[in-house]
Amino acid sequence: xxxxxxxxxxxxxxxxxxxxxxxxxxxxxxxxxxxxxxxxxxxxxxxxxxxxxxxxxxxxxxxxxxxxxxxxxxxxxxxxxxxxxxxxxxxxxxxxxxxxxxxxxxxxxxxxxxxxxxxxxxxxxxxxxxxxxxxxxxxxxxxxxxxxxxxxxxxxxxxxxxxxxxxxxxxxxxxxxxxxxxxxxxxxxxxxxxxxxxxxxxxxxxxxxxxxxxxxxxxxxx
Amino acid sequence: xxxxxxxxxxxxxxxxxxxxxxxxxxxxxxxxxxxxxxxxxxxxxxxxxxxxxxxxxxxxxxxxxxxxxxxxxxxxxxxxxxxxxxxxxxxxxxxxxxxxxxxxxxxxxxxxxxxxxxxxxxxxxxxxxxxxxxxxxxxxxxxxxxxxxxxxxxxxxxxxxxxxxxxxxxxxxxxxxxxxxxxxxxxxxxxxxxxxxxxxxxxxxxxxxxxxxxxxxxxxxxxxxxxxxxxxxxxxxxxxxxxxxxxxxxxxxxxxxxxxxxxxxxxxxxxxxxxxxxxxxxxxxxxxxxxxxxxxxxxxxxxxxxxxxxxxxxxxxxxxxxxxxxxxxxxxxxxxxxxxxxxxxxxxxxxxxxxxxxxxxxxxxxxxxxxxxxxxxxxxxxxxxxxxxxxxxxxxxxxxxxxxxxxxxxxxxxxxxxx
Numbered sequence: 001x002x003x004x005x006x007x008x009x010x011x012x013x014x015x016x017x018x019x020x021x022x023x024x025x026x027x028x029x030x031x032x033x034x035x036x037x038x039x040x041x042x043x044x045x046x047x048x049x050x051x052x053x054x055x056x057x058x059x060x061x062x063x064x065x066x067x068x069x070x071x072x073x074x075x076x077x078x079x080x081x082x083x084x085x086x087x088x089x090x091x092x093x094x095x096x097x098x099x100x101x102x103x104x105x106x107x108x109x110x111x112x113x114x115x116x117x118x119x120x121x122x123x124x125x126x127x128x129x130x131x132x133x134x135x136x137x138x139x140x141x142x143x144x145x146x147x148x149x150x151x152x153x154x155x156x157x158x159x160x161x162x163x164x165x166x167x168x169x170x171x172x173x174x175x176x177x178x179x180x181x182x183x184x185x186x187x188x189x190x191x192x193x194x195x196x197x198x199x200x201x202x203x204x205x206x207x208x209x210x211x212x213x214x215x216x217x218x219x220x221x222x
Numbered sequence: 223x224x225x226x227x228x229x230x231x232x233x234x235x236x237x238x239x240x241x242x243x244x245x246x247x248x249x250x251x252x253x254x255x256x257x258x259x260x261x262x263x264x265x266x267x268x269x270x271x272x273x274x275x276x277x278x279x280x281x282x283x284x285x286x287x288x289x290x291x292x293x294x295x296x297x298x299x300x301x302x303x304x305x306x307x308x309x310x311x312x313x314x315x316x317x318x319x320x321x322x323x324x325x326x327x328x329x330x331x332x333x334x335x336x337x338x339x340x341x342x343x344x345x346x347x348x349x350x351x352x353x354x355x356x357x358x359x360x361x362x363x364x365x366x367x368x369x370x371x372x373x374x375x376x377x378x379x380x381x382x383x384x385x386x387x388x389x390x391x392x393x394x395x396x397x398x399x400x401x402x403x404x405x406x407x408x409x410x411x412x413x414x415x416x417x418x419x420x421x422x423x424x425x426x427x428x429x430x431x432x433x434x435x436x437x438x439x440x441x442x443x444x445x446x447x448x449x450x451x452x453x454x455x456x457x458x459x460x461x462x463x464x465x466x467x468x469x470x471x472x473x474x475x476x477x478x479x480x481x482x483x484x485x486x487x488x489x490x491x492x493x494x495x496x497x498x499x500x501x502x503x504x505x506x507x508x509x510x511x512x513x514x515x516x517x518x519x520x521x522x523x524x525x526x527x528x529x530x531x532x533x534x535x536x537x538x539x540x541x542x543x544x545x546x547x548x549x550x551x552x553x554x555x556x557x558x559x560x561x562x563x564x565x566x567x568x569x570x571x572x573x574x575x576x577x578x579x580x581x582x583x584x585x586x587x588x589x590x591x592x593x594x595x596x597x598x599x600x601x602x603x604x605x606x607x608x609x610x611x612x613x614x615x616x617x618x619x620x621x622x623x624x625x626x627x628x629x630x631x632x633x634x635x636x637x638x639x640x641x
Contacts, residue, residue: 049635054551056633075555082553093548093638097233102226109226110553116225139233155552 001163001195002028002051007060009046009218020046022218024060030162033189033196035206038215044199045167047215051197052085052165053077065162082110086156086194088185090168092148094140100127100151101136107159126154130184146177153184157194164188166198170205182208227566231573238570241534245614246574248527250581252610255520260606261596262513265432271387271425272363274327274498276317276468280461282306283493299456300448302488307461309484315477318361319463321447325353325438326460327363328428328501337384337437339394340405340415347409350390351425351436356447359438360385362464368423382419383440390435391421406437428502430509432595462498469497528617535567535621539629546629547637556630563626567618571611578607 007024010017020043028034036044049055050062053069062069065084072080086107087093094103104123108114127133130150140148149169156164166185170178182205188194198209206212214221231238284299310319324333336347359365360374367373368388377385384406386394395404404418419440424433441447451459469477474495478485485492546559554562582603585591591598629637 046635049633052551052635054547054633054635054638075557078550078553078555078558081551087551089638093544093551095230095545095548097230099233102229106549107552109223110549110555110558159553 001030001032001065002026002197003063004047004051005061005063007047007050007062008058009043009050009055010058019218021050021057024220026213026220028195028197030195031189031193032211033186033209034198035209035212036197036199036215037201037203037206037212042215043218044215048165048167048197048199052087053081078110082107082159084161084163086159086161086164088149088152088156088164088166088169090171092140092145092152092172094148094151094155096140099137099139100132100143103140103151104154104158106155111159122158123154126158127151129157130154144177145173146180149173149177149181150184153181153188157188157192161194163195163197166196168199168201170200170202178202178205223562223565227562227569231566231569241538241570242573244530244534245571246577248531249571249574249578249610249614251523252527252613253578253582253606255523256606256609257591257602258516259520260602261592262430262516265595266429268426268433269423270327270427270429271423271433272327272365274363274502276465277362277498278463278465278474278495279326279329279498279501280310280463280492281494281496282461282490284457284489285491286489293452296456297452298488299490300451302490303456303459303461304444305487306485306490306492309481309487310463313477313481313484315465317464317466318358319461320358320362321356321441322359322460322462323354323458325355325359326462326501327498328505330505331460332427336409337390337406338409340407342410345410347407351427351434352439353436354439354441354450356441359462362462366423367421370423373420373422376420377440380417380419382417383442384416384418385420385422385438385440386418387422387425387433387436389424389433390437391418393435428505428509430506524613531614531617532621535618536625539563539622539625543629543637544639546626547634550630550634551638559630560623560626563622564619567622568615571614571618
């Protein structure tokens with residue numbers, strides 16, 4: 001589903017050069033739930049951003065769903081992200097001035113030929129799926145952290161993407177809420193067959209996934 | 223997308239209300255400034271009704287000048303002046319020479335006198351601006367009718383002592399008034415009627431003024447002038463002339479020197495010659511100085527407004543970097559993001575329109591815009607409103623486009639860090 005070949009990411013400023021990723025070769029199979037672990041600053045999030053086409057590698061190639069992404073222009077990248085990828089971030093990244101329903105609808109807003117009615121119906125359906133249909137008219141500031149993350153998951157899956165990329169989705173949550181979020185992610189993986197790549201520090205959560213990849217200083221160590 | 227943006231604006235109303243008020247206030251100010259400058263520009267560009275290029279006012283003196291002129295002295299001076307004018311006409315450099323009273327453009331030498339249509343049954347006549355001129359005046363100042371044809375030929379051909387300006391003609395003989403005779407009289411009790419010989423293009427005193435209802439009283443013959451001057455002091459009359467080309471001060475002095483023998487007849491001599499363009503410059507100077515101050519003030523305000531509006535939208539856009547990153551992550555292209563941000567700014571601006579219209583209606587109700595110099599018409603409304611909103615739109619565009627460009631040039635991963 002995702003193939004990273006000889007991936008390298010170097011951050012350059014006038015004074016210093018920081019190697020964030022070095023010679024990464026990784027394949028994620030369709031329907032797999034992969035965890036990426038490692039200490040802070042080891043390049044996990046950078047890797048996830050590159051997989052999600054939110055960042056570009058300095059060297060190497062990214063192939064997603066059989067498509068080489070290097071030659072895509074901005075418009076193609078945007079359309080590809082919209083259709084194929086769903087993101088769940090540690091800090092939720094919800095728009096506070098939009099209510100839950102509007103936040104969830106957001107990806108479909110950028111998808112052509114989707115009517116307002118279709119957007120609304122799809123949003124309601126995914127909110128029901130994550131158990132938040134009673135909070136549709138609330139604003140993110142009126143929700144708990146766990147609820148915010150469930151809204152973010154609903155937003156990630158509304159466009160029916162094949163891949164979900166989750167960057168420490170339980171990092172800002174207590175253990176109970178974290179467990180709830182993990183339960184939803186597992187359901188999405190097992191019941192819907194979505195491929196999930198999750199960055200986490202939590203070993204217990206990682207153990208529940210189908211595979212764990214460890215990173216250290218930008219290198220994949222196992 | 224439109225509904226989404228309007229929802230966003232509404233949900234951010236606590237912050238947006240201040241931006242909205244700023245936009246409303248600034249757009250209203252821009253409208254006031256645009257309207258004022260439009261009226262000034264429009265009136266300034268309207269012709270004053272006479273062509274003053276290459277024209278001069280000849281001041282004459284009497285060698286034995288006295289405070290009180292007796293009849294004999296006045297008659298002699300008149301004859302001498304007429305002779306001097308005759309001599310001036312013979313100079314090959316001179317195109318036309320005329321005599322007039324209270325008719326010199328760009329001077330404060332003005333007069334008003336009552337006039338009304340013969341068929342008018344009103345009990346009183348209104349006083350209108352009057353210019354006493356001989357026939358040659360129409361050649362000296364190339365006066366034209368409203369179609370642009372020379373008026374001299376028409377006045378020469380048609381009998382009548384009076385030439386109305388188009389503005390006065392519309393008052394006296396409006397279309398559909400049913401008045402058949404184009405005849406006028408001094409007042410309701412006047413038994414003497416005068417024919418209207420022609421209608422000139424509208425007339426005004428100076429460039430920044432509006433057109434005034436004006437009429438010429440024409441001395442058709444030399445005898446008419448002599449009859450007029452017999453009861454008045456000759457020194458109140460003006461001699462005006464047009465040269466075939468523009469003369470510098472030195473050239474004019476050389477010309478007067480060259481013609482000095484011809485230009486002194488009896489007691490009458492030429493004391494000075496001043497181009498009408500100088501009178502114009504003198505008269506316009508205070509107005510132009512004011513205009514410069516006004517434009518400087520408008521410029522200063524515009525600079526302030528520019529930085530205020532651009533700054534507001536710049537900061538507003540920058541503060542939404544994470545949101546822009548998120549939108550990019552969920553599938554918005556860079557062009558879509560820029561368009562959305564600009565549209566949102568434009569919607570905020572467009573929301574001010576109904577309130578601005580209420581403001582304009584109130585301004586009109588209070589007679590605040592200058593409707594004396596320029597009637598308030600649809601085109602005036604549309605031009606000033608368009609200018610105000612285009613300027614605002616341009617500033618909002620810059621305030622959004624520049625930071626939006628910077629943000630969208632970054633990778634979404636980077637912008638997401640700005641939460």
